[in-house]
Amino acid sequence: MARPEPQAAEPILEISGLRAGYHDLEILRGVSLVVPRGRVVTIIGPNGAGKSTLAKAVFGLVRVRSGEIRFEGQSLLGLKPSQIVQRGLCYVPQTQNVFPNLTVLENLRLGGTLLREGVERRLRAMYEMFPILWERRHQKAGFLSGGQRQMLAMARALMLEPRLLLLDEPSAGLAPNVVDQVFAKVVEINRAGCAILMVEQNARRALAMSDWGYVLDMGENALDGPGPRLLADPEVASLYLGGLGGAREKSRETPRPGAGSEDGAR
Amino acid sequence: MLQFVATGVVFGSILAVTASGLSLVYAILKLTNFAHGDMVTFGAYVALFLNLALGLDVWWTLPLAFIAGALLAVALDGLVWAPMRRRGAGTVAMMIASIGVALALRNALVFLFGADTTRFDMPVQPKVPLGSLPVMMSADDWEVIVAAAVAILGLHLLLTRTAIGRAMRALSDNAALAWVSGVDVDRVIRWTWIVGGGLAGAGGVLYGMTQPFNTNMGWFLLLPIFAAIIVGGIGNPYGAILGGLLIGVAQEVSVAVLPTQYRLAVGFVVMILVLLVYPRGLLGQRSLS
Numbered sequence: 001m002a003r004p005e006p007q008a009a010e011p012i013l014e015i016s017g018l019r020a021g022y023h024d025l026e027i028l029r030g031v032s033l034v035v036p037r038g039r040v041v042t043i044i045g046p047n048g049a050g051k052s053t054l055a056k057a058v059f060g061l062v063r064v065r066s067g068e069i070r071f072e073g074q075s076l077l078g079l080k081p082s083q084i085v086q087r088g089l090c091y092v093p094q095t096q097n098v099f100p101n102l103t104v105l106e107n108l109r110l111g112g113t114l115l116r117e118g119v120e121r122r123l124r125a126m127y128e129m130f131p132i133l134w135e136r137r138h139q140k141a142g143f144l145s146g147g148q149r150q151m152l153a154m155a156r157a158l159m160l161e162p163r164l165l166l167l168d169e170p171s172a173g174l175a176p177n178v179v180d181q182v183f184a185k186v187v188e189i190n191r192a193g194c195a196i197l198m199v200e201q202n203a204r205r206a207l208a209m210s211d212w213g214y215v216l217d218m219g220e221n222a223l224d225g226p227g228p229r230l231l232a233d234p235e236v237a238s239l240y241l242g243g244l245g246g247a248r249e250k251s252r253e254t255p256r257p258g259a260g261s262e263d264g265a266r
Numbered sequence: 267m268l269q270f271v272a273t274g275v276v277f278g279s280i281l282a283v284t285a286s287g288l289s290l291v292y293a294i295l296k297l298t299n300f301a302h303g304d305m306v307t308f309g310a311y312v313a314l315f316l317n318l319a320l321g322l323d324v325w326w327t328l329p330l331a332f333i334a335g336a337l338l339a340v341a342l343d344g345l346v347w348a349p350m351r352r353r354g355a356g357t358v359a360m361m362i363a364s365i366g367v368a369l370a371l372r373n374a375l376v377f378l379f380g381a382d383t384t385r386f387d388m389p390v391q392p393k394v395p396l397g398s399l400p401v402m403m404s405a406d407d408w409e410v411i412v413a414a415a416v417a418i419l420g421l422h423l424l425l426t427r428t429a430i431g432r433a434m435r436a437l438s439d440n441a442a443l444a445w446v447s448g449v450d451v452d453r454v455i456r457w458t459w460i461v462g463g464g465l466a467g468a469g470g471v472l473y474g475m476t477q478p479f480n481t482n483m484g485w486f487l488l489l490p491i492f493a494a495i496i497v498g499g500i501g502n503p504y505g506a507i508l509g510g511l512l513i514g515v516a517q518e519v520s521v522a523v524l525p526t527q528y529r530l531a532v533g534f535v536v537m538i539l540v541l542l543v544y545p546r547g548l549l550g551q552r553s554l555s
Contacts, residue, residue: 059445059446060445061442061445061446080445081445081446081448082445082448082449082450082451084446085446085447085448086448090446091446093442093443093446096440096442096443097443098443099435099436099439099440099443099444100439100440101435101438101439102432102435102436102439106432106435106436109429109432110432110433110436110444110447110449111447111448113429113433113447113448113449113450114448156447157447160448
């Protein structure tokens, strides 16, 4: 397994030989990856590769059969989701990532449930970073636009000041100009010192801004390398980027095993 | 006619208290709890014991019945519901199990207190006219309405003003997201049972203050309670309050024109009429996403 850059920072998240799935269906069949502290790492791969399942497995929402997940050197296996976020890594799911019947402010306060103090300070920081949330703070989240909802979902996850933010397809279903805004925020969050692990369908955009990229296929590691280099790799281009636009639209309509299953998460 | 409306409001406030508790449990646990009615009966019998055996004034039994109902609910969760959740039981299995819990609870009460109809030992109060209206209400009627209003106001403040209430609403909105937001779900579930069971217990006392009762009271109360929840929009405690008042008034007013045996059916006719216009109930969730 190649390591990100020789001079890379120490790893903040290490996943090794991870096997996980739903019921009888094994989605992840031995995935390994490393996120160095403060860096941006992206996971790409075709539908059904297990990208979203990987994210859920980290947060204890999918049962892990074997393998190891370590955050800052300590295993996350067997912990409750609330204990995992307490460690300093937060999660923005792909869909249903806000509480629609709670106001924007209540969503943010809920994200800060585990804060013992400094809730007001975090709220101010979030409003500063996402001014639209200040304008909409007393509106129910269900009435926000797709882009605003994504901003709220990120802000909710950032309330705890995580050192690693896990984003599951932050650009899914958003208009192109909104996608730009979301990616700009991701860069901004990273500049503030938070490592990012991103699962993305929008592979070109995501790889271009990533320190390291992993290609996942059939629940296994296929390739990895620095983001821009993967982007330039002819093999990656032909297998995973070429014609992605068309293939992606088509496959959106068919249910993906596991990856979109909300039942599995409950 | 107005007299029937007044009686309906009294009965409706009792329905509102009991139905909002059941609706809260459904919203957060997705459990259709058929044992809720018998938790109401349990509250009434706890009060009966305190009232008859210890000579406590019925009003003082109200908070004690709340606590007893809450303790019973938390105990049942530990004994039945939590183990079922851990093993991934489906909603239908949980619902059927709740019928079993209901029967066990009722028969335990029959064993302890007997199946005879009974009543609290409380002074009979004269019905006095309400202003110049052709409505007669006793002081107890008013007190039941006030107690119900206080309970409902308390529930409202809990849901909107406290962190645990916010977490309850979040869990009802999206359980998986609540987990990964750091909500301690076990703690929220415990509080849900405390509030839901407490309201059931207190509701039982209020019911017993308005009429004689026996160990079947909760089972028969469960039908209008379900009708109230469905009218209001299942999983929305505010809808359950509105539905409770509506069903309560409709049932009592129907007595003016129909034989009293049809009371229960009238509640369901109202429910069906409402559902024809509002398929998700009066305050039911419209799909937001």
